[in-house]
Amino acid sequence: MGFPVFVLSLLFLSCGDAFGRESAPNSAFEVMKFSNGFTVELFQVLNEEHENLVFSPFGFASNIFMLLEGASGETATQIQETFQFNNESLGKMRNGFAYYYDIFEANKKDSEAAGSYNKIVVKKDVLLLPEYKDLMTMIYRANITEASDNRTGLELHSDVGILSHWQDYERLPVYVFLSHETAAPFYLRTSSGSSTSRKEILVPMIPQVGVFRNGYDEKLGCSAVELLFEAKTVSLLLLIPDQPDGVHSVIEKLPRVSIPYLLESLTESEVEVSMPQVAFVNPMLDFTPFLKKKGIKKAFDPETADFSQASSERELYLKSLTQSSYFTSSFSSIKSVAEGLPKLGPKELRRKRNINRLSANHPFLFFVIFRETGLILLAGKVESPTQTP
Template identity: 80%
Template sequence: MAFPLFVFPLLLLSGEHVFCRESAPSSAHQVMKISNGFMAELFQAFNEDHENLVFSPFGFASNIFMLLEGSSGETASEIENAFHFNNESLGNMRSGFAYYYDIFEENKGDSEAAGSYNKIVVEKDILLRPLYKDLMTLIYRANITETPGNGSGLELHSDVGILSHWRDFERLPVYVFLSHETAAPFYLSKSESSSSENEIYVPMIPQVGVFRNGYDKKMKCSIVELLFEAKSVSLLLLIPDETEGLKSIIENLPSLSIPFLLNTLTQSEVEVSMPQVAFVNQMLDFSPILKKRGIGKAFDPEIADFSQASSGKSLYLKSLTQSSYFTSSFSSIKSVAEGLPKLKPKELRRKRNTNRLSANHPFLFFIIFRETGLILLAGKVESPTQTP
C-alpha cells in the first residue's frame, strides 16, 4: 500500500526550552510509542558484539518511515506488516517526527546539544521525485547526497548523539565541593575481565543534588535521572545491585516502559558517581533486523518497488545504518548548581537517609526526551575505557 506524498504543515514551536512549551501533540506521543518499542529488539541484536553500546531507537524509527515514504505496492505492504503499522498511525507520523526534529534544530546551537540527523545517499543516475525530496528535507531533515556511479542502491543513515564536556570553569568551587575522583575502581563483569584482574581505575564523576530516583525489585537495580545542561533531555541510569546483574536487566527490557518507569521515581537528595566515558558505535547495520522481520523485497533490485521515491524501476535498499555517540563528563553540573540550595545542611548529608549510588560496575543508560519519554539513545557501559 503506497503512502500518499503530501506534506503536513510543520509545527510552530515557541519558548526557550522544551519544558516551557505547551504539551506535546498526540502525534509526538505516537512516535514515542513506536520508536521506544524498538529498544529491546535493537539492544538484544547488538548486545553481544559490543562491550560498550550506544544506539538510537528514534534514529532507526526515522529511517524506517523514510523508507516507507518511498515505497509502493508489495514492498510497502511488506514493511507495514513487518512493523504492524496501519493507515491511522501513518497519518500522524509526519507531524510527530517534525515536532522532534524542529526541537533538535532549535537547540543545535546549545553548548550541550542532543539530536538525530538523517542522510540519504543515492547514485547520480537515480532521480528522486521532487515530492519525496521535499518530504525528506522538511519532515525528516535528511541531507540528500549524490555519489558517482551507475547503480541503483538507496542508502539510509542516521547520526544520533549528545555531547557533554568539560566547561563552565567559573563553577570551579562546585567542582571542588563535589571532590572529583581522578582514579577510582570500576569492577568488570567476568566476561570482560581476565582471571587475574577484575577492576580498572577510571575517572569518576560525582553528582550531588535532588534528583528523581527509585528502585526496581524485578530488575534488582537502582534508578536515577540526571539532568543535562540542555534540559530538554535527561540521563537515566539503571545500576544493577551486582556486578553481574546487567544480564537480568537486559532480559527484562521487552517489558520495560520508560514513561511508566519515570512516573515511579520520586525526588530526594542523592549522591551519584559514574565513570567519565566517551564512545561511538559506528555504522551499526540494521539490515539483518529488517530481514529477520520478513522484509526482503526492499533489498531485491529486481522486485523492489520504491516508485514513490523515484521513477526508476530498479531502485532498491542497499543499506540502513546508524552511528551513535555518547559522552559524559560533568553532564548535570547545571542541575547540581541549581540544586545546591535545596540540599540539606552539610552535617546532615552524611546521614543514612541520603541515598548514595555508584555506577562502578556495568550499567545501562538512556537519554530521554523529557516531555514525552522518547528514548533518544540507549546503551550500556561494561568497560569505561573506550574513546572515539
C-alpha cells in the first residue's frame, strides 16, 4: 500500500540592508539558541564525509519545528523530549521563527540573497488541515503545492544559502589598494597512513582590506575575522587555524566556545584578509540517521507516526529529512573595503601603515551569521577550494 507524501523544501530568500524595526524580541534569541545548538553536532557528523562542507543549522531547526507543528500524541512527545522543549515554548519559538522569516520576506527583492524559503509539496489525495496550512504559510512562509506521483512517506528538505553580486560600482577606485591574486598558493592537508603532510595548489585569492573585527582565540587555536556583505543583516566569520591540518582540531574544540560570544569578543582594527574564491553546494545532506540516533523513531514508523495536527490521513509518516546548502566567497570585497576605509583618516591613507595580515591559504571554517541575534544561518569548511563537494 502506498502512503501519503508530504514534501518540504526550503529555497533561497533575500536578506538585504538594515531594516527599520525594534530590536529583536526574546523569542528570536530563543530560536537562535535552539538552532545554533545543532552546529557542533552537525559539524561532527558531517565533517569526515565531506572535503568541502556547507550546511544550515537554521534550516534544520526550521524543519524540526515544521515537523512538530503537525505532530500529535507520542510522536510529538518524543520530538519534544529529544529536543527538550514543551507546548508552552512552542508558541514562543513560533514567534521567533516568524521574526526571521518576516525579515527574509521583507528583503526578498534585494539583489543580494541570503536566507531560506519554505515549500511544501503534498500528494493530491492528502488534505492538509486549514489550521496547519495557516501556520505553514503565515509563520514559516511555506508555499504549499500538490504532486501526483506515488512517493511514500513524508520528506523534509531544506535549501539554504547566500548569493551575492558585485555592487557599489562607484566605489571601484578603492581597488587601487587591492591586488586580486589569480594564482596564489593554498596548502592542502594530505594524509598517508599515520603521517600527515601538505600539498600546494594554486587558486584565485580575493583580498579584503578595511577595519574589521578580528582577533585570536586561544581555546580553538585559530585566528578569527568578520567580513561584511552588502546585506547588512548578515556577515561572514572566518576561523583560520594555525596550521594546514588544524581544521579538524578546531571542529573538535567547537563545543568549548559560543560563536556569537566569540564574534562579540573580537576587536576592530585595520586588517588585510585574503581568502580563496569558492562556490559550491552540498546537495542532499541526509539528516535521517542523525535524527534516528537522537531518538526520533515513532515519526519514521508508518504504524506509529501521528501527524494528526497536519492531516486527518492516518498513514502520514516521516520518510527522510535532507538539505542542500550553497555558499560562494566571491562577493564581499567591495562592501568590506568601502565599510573599512572611511574609518581611516587622510594622513593614515597616505603613509605606510602596519596592517595585520590574515590569509585563509589553508583549510578553514566559515559561518554566515545574522548580525542582530547571532543566529548561524550557514556553517561549513573549505579544505580544497578547487574541488566541488
